[in-house]
Amino acid sequence: MSGRVLVITSGKGGVGKTTATANLGAALALRGKRVLVIDADIGLRNLDVIMGLENRIVFNLVDVIKGVCKHQQAIIKSKRSNNLFLLPASQTDDKNVINVDEMRDLLNKLKQEFHFILVDCPAGIEQGFKNACAGADQAIVVTTPEVSSIRDADRVIGLLASEGIETSLLINRVDRDLVKQGDMIAPQEVVEMLGIDQIGMIFRDNDIVISSNSGDPIVYNEKSKVGKAFLEVADRLLGVAVPISTNISESFWTRLGRKFSRAV
Amino acid sequence: MVFSKIIKKIFSGSFSKYAAKNRLQMVLTQDRTGLSSNDMEAFRKDLLAVISTYFVIENNQLDIQWDKKDNTTALIINTPVMVRTVTGGKMKKAVGTK
Numbered sequence: 001m002s003g004r005v006l007v008i009t010s011g012k013g014g015v016g017k018t019t020a021t022a023n024l025g026a027a028l029a030l031r032g033k034r035v036l037v038i039d040a041d042i043g044l045r046n047l048d049v050i051m052g053l054e055n056r057i058v059f060n061l062v063d064v065i066k067g068v069c070k071h072q073q074a075i076i077k078s079k080r081s082n083n084l085f086l087l088p089a090s091q092t093d094d095k096n097v098i099n100v101d102e103m104r105d106l107l108n109k110l111k112q113e114f115h116f117i118l119v120d121c122p123a124g125i126e127q128g129f130k131n132a133c134a135g136a137d138q139a140i141v142v143t144t145p146e147v148s149s150i151r152d153a154d155r156v157i158g159l160l161a162s163e164g165i166e167t168s169l170l171i172n173r174v175d176r177d178l179v180k181q182g183d184m185i186a187p188q189e190v191v192e193m194l195g196i197d198q199i200g201m202i203f204r205d206n207d208i209v210i211s212s213n214s215g216d217p218i219v220y221n222e223k224s225k226v227g228k229a230f231l232e233v234a235d236r237l238l239g240v241a242v243p244i245s246t247n248i249s250e251s252f253w254t255r256l257g258r259k260f261s262r263a264v
Numbered sequence: 265m266v267f268s269k270i271i272k273k274i275f276s277g278s279f280s281k282y283a284a285k286n287r288l289q290m291v292l293t294q295d296r297t298g299l300s301s302n303d304m305e306a307f308r309k310d311l312l313a314v315i316s317t318y319f320v321i322e323n324n325q326l327d328i329q330w331d332k333k334d335n336t337t338a339l340i341i342n343t344p345v346m347v348r349t350v351t352g353g354k355m356k357k358a359v360g361t362k
Contacts, residue, residue, distance in 0.1 A: 146284070147284050147287055147291070150288055151288065151291050151292065154292055154295060154296070155295060158296070181279075182279030182281050182282075183279065183280045184281055184284075185284055185285055186281075189285065193285075193288065193292065195331065
């Protein structure tokens with residue numbers, strides 16, 4: 001088996017990289033792929049918390065790279081799936097304790113055991129970013145439809161292009177109402193400005209907050225539209241041509257349902 | 265959205281996404297080219313000077329954009345040009361005389 005390595009990155013912090021990594025990992029696992037998610041945010045690990053695995057960590061990424069343990073000892077199986085695994089970051093080191101070559105070597109080794117490896121990149125464009133992108137076959141840049149986030153995405157897209165990494169765009173936290181009333185840049189306009197292919201669009205949804213509270217990725221919630229959107233992104237990664245809707249309106253009944261559920 | 269709200273917005277001109285898009289266009293251009301806003305203004309002035317050596321154009325109608333597609337960045341300068349050139353078609357001479 002020689003798996004694909006995807007880095008999930010953004011430049012700006014707080015746009016949903018970690019949530020996207022956890023959900024895409026879970027979605028690909030649901031589709032029957034053997035998936036490893038790696039938290040490359042050394043010193044500020046969070047992917048373990050989003051996946052609800054914070055109590056199971058014994059060893060971490062830095063331990064594996066420094067030869068303290070074997071990777072089999074550090075990798076944790078998820079609660080929900082026999083196909084989904086996490087390699088957590090170290091919380092006590094900083095980004096400079098590992099380098100690009102060490103990361104690439106590790107990924108080349110792990111590729112033999114997984115169909116997909118998703119690397120959750122830290123914010124910024126310094127050493128942590130370089131480490132996370134080392135050995136990536138493909139990148140997903142996450143952005144929200146805001147000026148600061150799009151600007152940073154553009155910078156990161158430029159850096160990834162200079163590394164020759166194929167890149168696509170995931171637009172996160174789109175607010176239907178704000179787009180409709182002309183107070184948020186529409187997803188289509190974001191794509192045009194950044195000039196790269198789009199892999200998906202995720203609407204802002206309270207379900208995400210709830211799922212992160214409980215440490216259970218939203219794709220496991222079959223009723224959730226956001227969960228479905230992440231599954232669609234996973235399908236696109238698997239080469240299924242799922243069209244990306246440019247329609248931001250909801251049907252009358254959905255709207256009514258939303259109003260009603262808010263009222264109760 | 266309520267209809268009256270739309271009407272209000274149209275008349276007050278306050279669709280904030282246009283402000284966001286314009287500001288974004290500015291910073292993206294600066295970031296992609298590495299030119300500061302002063303440099304951009306100077307570039308704009310120089311461009312205007314060069315173009316108006318050959319064509320009659322309206323001063324404020326020069327639109328400079330950087331378009332990114334597939335790893336290449338294209339500089340797009342858009343301006344309405346009057347059909348007649350400054351010298352009535354004798355461009356080469358115009359350079360000599362100026």
